[in-house]
Amino acid sequence: MVPRALRYRETVRTAVIIPAFNEAQALPAVLSSLSDQVPDHDVVVIDDGSTDATARVARDGGATCLSLPFNLGIGGALRLGFRHVVDQGYDRAYQFDADGQHEPSQIPVLLAALDGADMVVGSRFGSHTGYRVGWGRNLAMGLLRRLVGHLSGQKFTDTSSGFRAFGRPVLQLFASEYPVEYMDSVEALILATGRGFRVVEVPVSMGDRRAGRPSNRNLRLVYHFVRVLIVLLAGSHRRPAQTS
Amino acid sequence: MSGGAHVLVGLLALGALLVVVRLVRLQVLKAKYSILWLTVGAALAVAAAAPGVLDWAAERLGIGYQPTLFLLLAIGFLLLLAMHFSYELSRMERRIRTLAEELALLRRDAERKG
Numbered sequence: 308m309v310p311r312a313l314r315y316r317e318t319v320r321t322a323v324i325i326p327a328f329n330e331a332q333a334l335p336a337v338l339s340s341l342s343d344q345v346p347d348h349d350v351v352v353i354d355d356g357s358t359d360a361t362a363r364v365a366r367d368g369g370a371t372c373l374s375l376p377f378n379l380g381i382g383g384a385l386r387l388g389f390r391h392v393v394d395q396g397y398d399r400a401y402q403f404d405a406d407g408q409h410e411p412s413q414i415p416v417l418l419a420a421l422d423g424a425d426m427v428v429g430s431r432f433g434s435h436t437g438y439r440v441g442w443g444r445n446l447a448m449g450l451l452r453r454l455v456g457h458l459s460g461q462k463f464t465d466t467s468s469g470f471r472a473f474g475r476p477v478l479q480l481f482a483s484e485y486p487v488e489y490m491d492s493v494e495a496l497i498l499a500t501g502r503g504f505r506v507v508e509v510p511v512s513m514g515d516r517r518a519g520r521p522s523n524r525n526l527r528l529v530y531h532f533v534r535v536l537i538v539l540l541a542g543s544h545r546r547p548a549q550t551s
Numbered sequence: 552m553s554g555g556a557h558v559l560v561g562l563l564a565l566g567a568l569l570v571v572v573r574l575v576r577l578q579v580l581k582a583k584y585s586i587l588w589l590t591v592g593a594a595l596a597v598a599a600a601a602p603g604v605l606d607w608a609a610e611r612l613g614i615g616y617q618p619t620l621f622l623l624l625a626i627g628f629l630l631l632l633a634m635h636f637s638y639e640l641s642r643m644e645r646r647i648r649t650l651a652e653e654l655a656l657l658r659r660d661a662e663r664k665g
Contacts, residue, residue: 371659374655374658375651382651387651387656415627
């Protein structure tokens, strides 16, 4: 008889969602490391209105590529990824960065935690990590962390981490209601916990970005910070979003 | 206001009404917005033709300086309009995002078939 855990593993279908905006340079290395380390996971690259060869590079690397007609931002790209994995019948999926910040060696850590949870967040600030950020960002993240802790009734050390895994029920929620603007990761945490899903955080190690540039300047960061504060305080996560 | 100014405002209001009607006929402006501007144009035309109406209303409301009432109404109207447009923009953005997603999914299906 086949052990139960093994049978389970055979039937579970896992997808990797990679949002990519002009990441043709960094993407090939990421795709090849994924096909080395997790060959049985289906990779889907969301080409978020790139003007470079991102889509071609993604297909050459063996990934499924969904191309958006224009740039929607990371939240919009992710929501499309969630829609895709839900209607393709995947059981679970995880987000992965196109710029090489996330390490494939940490994927098993993330997925192992998904067995007892609906959603897993890989935290840069756990025990065996050495991740540094600037003081302004540090302050903003600290404030958001406290607010998220207050609203979710749970402690999170890394609210903006983009290294996350999801079970199907959360994927279904996010396919229609994923927050589509910048700092989506913070809103998504509150959305998932607010709807009663079990969200856990695990410490992971992360590398530096290999190519591309940081996506935001300080003033924009302040604007998005204020916007997220309003969203969180307005409590729109507690109501189903309008659909029209 | 002097008699000349009344004539000028009245002509402008009439001109605005004609432009709105023409835009609707050309289907450049949606009828629902034309109602808005036709109402404004008509109100201006009335105020120009019978200035006593505005004076009377200001007096009833206890506003001593009559143009204040006019400015109050104008600012209130413009604020409401700006809010309405923000609402419409939010809704349109939501719809455009969904359309972009649908397009990407349709492309995926087309590529698999072709």
